[in-house]
Amino acid sequence: MQIRKKGKKTVPPVSTASLPDIVFMLLFFFMVTTVMRETSLKVTHVIPKAKEVAKLERKSLVAYIHIGPPLKPLQSIMGTEPRIQLDDAFAMPSDIATFVESVKAETNEAEVPLLTYSLKVDVKTKMGIVVDVKQELRKANALKINYSTSKIIDKATTL
């Protein structure tokens, strides 16, 4: 027996050369499928559920209005009542007109009629504040709105 001289058989180490490729693949996947976070939330919201939901296409043409109780650390200043958040700051219903104007100014003129205002509202909110926001949106001629809701996965309807 000349071919195998030494008795100890060592398992060759697993090559990690392809690890960067795998990670890069993951990276590209996430870069393509996700969108950059634009605002940091200052309010909390649990989004209600509904059946007849439609998908929001073209996120660049969506402006968000968040309504809900302020985050825990901010509650000592802002209280626990639901508040409106526009962009990165708390706002009053009267600020919505300015907000709508700034959103419209940032958008390509041809696409202004396609702008959608997505209302992300906490389920426990009372309608009063939502109604105020809607009236302000109406006055500002921002008529396309979307009540953000997640879809109920209902087995009975998928059959």
Added chain:
Amino acid sequence: MARSKREIQEINAGSMADIAFLLLIFFLVTTTMDVDTGLMRVLPPPILEDVPPPPPVKMRNVFVVLANSADNLLVEDEYMQVEDLKDAAKEFIIGQPNNPGNERFPEFKVSEDPLIIKYFGANYLISKQIVSLQNDRGTSYQLYIAIQDQLATAYSEVRDEVAMNQFGKKYKELKESKSKVDNEKAKAVRKLIPQRISEAEPKEIGG
């Protein structure tokens, strides 16, 4: 010379994975992947002062939904649970075209729309239905969305039934179909059963 051929040293790629991981984690943290879904609605345009108010609508054509601050629901003067709203609304939207004397259901008229005539014939009766939704400032958002959802489901189920009877396909299939003819059919169905949800200016109903 001892070394005649100087070999180019290979770059150590061992840390490449770490760099890629770092980038990956950065993107994981700064981006969001949530698919935004929701109920699309179009608000009525703002009321101008010098425009005369629209003509009043006959009460029998209106399906009245009231929600008070205690989250109770009053539908056509009857107390109702929100789960039952869909069926009640559906019954109203379909109505009774062959029994115009029934005051519980809306009136019908013959449509002159060319698209409806093309696909449904010249004497197809369409309902004058309107759903009126009024809520209190104290109504919870959850109930409001549940009502909106029930009404939207009622409309889409009625459209499905009509589309199924006429074309043998569901409304949604027609709408999302690639063929132009199917899209036109979907438009005809939409004209036949327009989603008319009118929201009154909110009041302090109380309760």
